[in-house]
Amino acid sequence: MKTLSSAVLTAALVITGFGASQVFAQAGHAGNHRGHAPAAVATEPTASGLSEGTIRRVNADAGTVTIAHGPLANLDMPPMTMTFRISGEASLDGLANGDKVQFAADKDGDEFVVTAIEKAAD
Secondary structure, X not given: OHHHHHHHHHHHHHHXXXXXXXXXXXXXXXXXXXXXXXXXXXXXXXXXXXXXXXXXXXXXXXXXXXXXXXOEHHHXXXXXXXXXXXXXXXXXXXXXXXXXXXXXXXXXXXXXXXXXXXXXXX
């Protein structure tokens, strides 16, 4: 079955003109999030350019926050639940599990980081 899948993938790459590195990079990224349920949140950035999400876990000791989020256009990322490191001026103060938030995310080397985060207006 793997041979058939490889043949189909190769044919799709040739027909569509996609480079193998693009396809495998996307597949690798998606593979890192197996078991995560898609986020049930807004799919468009807010008027302020921030993305929306729901906090699933705050880990102040590690400086991380797990957020169920919609698509992150600047990172070409689909909706998912993932953990981000807090960076820059962003702070976890006053945030708790279940809070609806607006946030900005970026990539710092191999790590995804939240650079700004605030509770969403009710």
